[in-house]
Amino acid sequence: MRQTILGVVFVAALSVPSHADDALPFKEADLDASVAAAMQAFETPGVSVGVVKDGKLVFSKGYGIANVETGAPVTPDTIFGIASHTKAYTAAALAMLIDEGKLSWNDRVIDHIPEFRMSDAWVTREFTIKDLLTHRSGLDLGAGDLLIFPEVETSRQEIIMAMRHLKPVSSFRDKFDYDNLLYIIAGEVVGRVSGMPWEEFIEKRIFAPLQMDSCRALPEGLSADAPRAYPHMTVDGKLTVTKFDKGDPTTAAGSINCSLTDHAKWVAVQLNGGKMADGTPLFSEARHKEMWTPITPLGGDAFGRPPYNTHFKSYGLGWFLDDMNGQLHVYHSGGLIGMVTYTNLLPEESLGVIVFTNNMNGYTMRSLTNELLDAYLGVDNGDWVEQSKKDYAERLANADKVVAEAKAAASGAKSKAQKxxxxxxxxxxxxxxxxxxxxxxxxxxxxxxxxxxxxxxxxxxxxxxxxxxxxxxxxxxxxxxxxxxxxxxxxxxxxxxxxxxxxxxxxxxxxxxxxxxxx
Known part of the structure; x- marks a missing residue:
């Protein structure tokens, strides 16, 4: 069994909350206790939690440590790799170019990247910008991701040329299978249409106007003294700092690094229909609605799944979509080696919940997110940390059993290998x-x-x-x-x-x- 973390450190927010504790539908002390329990149960060294309500960051707080080797604390200004949250930024970049009349969701990819090829000629001809963003290409889950993980040197052009060799497992536009490589190609479309590399577009056209000063499109752009959260994995029962993922291969699929404080500004724009705090549109309301329109169904039971009576699950353009107790729920997670993050929006409540963590265990972020969503929805679904602990224990036990059986079979192998x-x-x-x-x-x-x-x-x-x-x-x-x-x-x-x-x-x-x- 994995070693749990002892001596959890709590660090209060430096700049917020801006509202009194009694103005929130949850008690800070209760959240603190849940965070402590989750960090202990799921071996999480550090957590950053934020709530955006009515356009403002009404609560933010850092817990634990950014690096187990240095003991540096996590604060709301600690910079995390937000991984696949990047996909929504890439979709927004394309939306901005559509607003400028330079692009259409239904443009064919080959009209902007002539050398683009899928394995099938007809699919290649029909493949649109929208198809790059909606996980319905026919490729398998994560197909080709070894081109970007772990610690690789792969150019964007190599990724474009590799697509033709990846074999489909389903029909084009038939079903959902999550991918990363096609988002990288979407970023290349941004670059070729705008005349500036994807990372430059993101920083100049999104980060700069929103004053997201801590954020970088590529982690290589962070200064050596930036207050970064380090990725952690459990190795032989010990929590261990691991290597940062290189940003350049992942680019438009998952390379953005950002503090919770600054990512909250992006969340506020999303909840405001694409408008910045002064009312200036970053992208139009029409594009905003398009990005939040269900396109690719995720399948499964559609008859009131607990605990939120959910009737549909789908993917739009850079966002997952479903319903929670009759309300639209917009969300995305992000995962890098040793780091997972989560953003959840309830637009009708003008609510955003953000949880960043620096280990690869998703139970911490999901437990805390659901607790905060429950508080704002006024429902009681029980103790999310305790429920997650049971599920986590079962998954670990199953995985440990499989690995132990493999080791035993290897050590006791009776059939001999060749020379x-x-x-x-x-x-x-x-x-x-x-x-x-x-x-x-x-x-x-x-x-x-x-x-x-x-x-x-x-x-x-x-x-x-x-x-x-x-x-x-x-x-x-x-x-x-x-x-x-x-x-x-x-x-x-x-x-x-x-x-x-x-x-x-x-x-x-x-x-x-x-x-x-x-x-």
Whole structure:
């Protein structure tokens, strides 16, 4: 079982709340207790919580620490990587260009990026700007994400050229499967149409007018002394600082870094129909409505799902959409290695709830968000932290069992592998590149030529299947690697899949088609 955090530190907000505690529908002391319980239960070193109401940040507070190695406190001005919240900013950038008459949601992507190709010629011709944003391309969940995670050097042009090699798992526009790469291409559309790179557009056209001074479109733009929250993972029972994700590969899909204080300004614009505090539109009301219009259904039961009597779930343009007790609910989460964040809007209440955390456990952000939403909706759905603890314990127990069984099978493997040299060689995927298998003193290692983090020993599991144990234990992404052989007895390919069911979909290796390169 994972080690829990002791000695949680609480740090009060530096600039807000601007309203008295009795003006809020929740008691600050009660929220403090819930945060403490969540941080303890879900191994979360630091949390930043904010509430936007009627255009103002009425509550904000930092809890815990930004870095377990330094003990630096979290405040509302601590900068977090907000990951997929970036998608709403990218959708807004396109909306602004549409307002200027430079673009249409229904423009074909190839009219702006002529070299863009999907695997099917008809899909390529029909693929629109709207399709880039709505997760209905036919590609699988997270397809191609190994081009951007973990710690890779991939250019935007490489991503554009890689799309043609990714195989669909469903029909075009048929179903929802979350993706990242198409948002990066949407950012490239912003760049080509506006005449400035996506990151420059975001900073000049959104951050500057909203005075979001802490925010950077790419983390590389942050100063060395910026008050950053560091990502954390639990490794061998110990909470450990891990590497920051590089922003440039993810760009328009997930590279923005921002403090809660400044992200709240963006939330206020969203709740105000696209208008800034002085009434000037950042984007038009028409575009605002389009971004909040359901486009891609998420499926599932549509008959009053508890606890909020939810009847639909869908994706719009950069936002998830559903209903909570009869009200429109607009939301998005963001996840990086070692950091998850959450923004929830109830437009009819003119309410936004923001929770940023610096570990990869989503239970903290969801528990605290639901508690605050319940307070404003005037409902009692019980203790969200306690409910989440049960679910978390079950998921951990299941994952630990699966991993333990894999380790036991590997250590007690009765079927022998072939000699190590039988597996060595370069294995190439058309969109990803090369994985190289080498042998040293009879032991195998796998090394990615794209990601510096993906290198590790291969432990025999069964017959021609091995478990790759990555040297960087913060990844929590050990993988099975199964070799296939041709009639001549030589390896032809290797297939990979994650050992743990908790491995993030962005680096689960299942979309790789690694064919051995003939030497």
């Amino acid at each position: 190590a040299d039988a597996y060595t060689g370069t294995y190439r995927d058309a969109w990803y590149g090369d994985m190289v298998v080498t042998a040293e003193k009879g032991k195998l290692r796998m090394t990615s030529k794209r990601s510096a983090q993906l290198k590790g020993d291969m432990v025999h599991f069964n017959r021609d299947t091995f478990i790759v144990r990555w040297d960087d234990r913060t990844l929590d992404a050990d993988a099975y690697a199964t070799f296939q052989f041709g009639p001549d007895g030589k390896p032809t390919k290797v297939e990979m899949k994650p050992v743990s069911p908790l491995t993030d979909f962005s680096f689960d290796f299942q979309h790789l088609d690694l064919q051995r390169v003939q030497e």
